[in-house]
Amino acid sequence: MRDSVQMKLYEHKEELYVLARSHGRQAKEIAIRRKRLVRLLRKLRAMRRSLPGGDQLLLRIGAARKEAGRAFGFVTISLPAATC
Numbered sequence: 001m002r003d004s005v006q007m008k009l010y011e012h013k014e015e016l017y018v019l020a021r022s023h024g025r026q027a028k029e030i031a032i033r034r035k036r037l038v039r040l041l042r043k044l045r046a047m048r049r050s051l052p053g054g055d056q057l058l059l060r061i062g063a064a065r066k067e068a069g070r071a072f073g074f075v076t077i078s079l080p081a082a083t084c
Contacts, residue, residue, distance in 0.1 A: 033071055040068040040075060 003024040010017040043064045052060060057079070065072045 036068050036071040037074060040064055040071055044075070044077070 003022045006021045008019040010019065043060075047057065047060055047064075051057075061077065068075075
């Protein structure tokens with residue numbers, strides 16, 4: 001089965017842009033986002049089990065956020081209350 005490609009042309013300030021869409025590419029992008037989200041959830045569960053300290057926890061969450069990219073927007077994180 002061949003994958004159909006939809007194309008649109010857009011001209012802006014003497015530049016010609018071509019937008020190409022295909023079902024195969026869309027499926028690939030969805031799979032990539034799903035894989036990033038699954039990886040993020042695994043890391044967050046591992047952090048919950050290991051319970052790192054305050055600064056270490058924030059560093060790990062920041063690293064996971066950077067790696068997850070836009071998939072991080074699907075997750076809501078609540079941090080434990082600070083104990084003094």
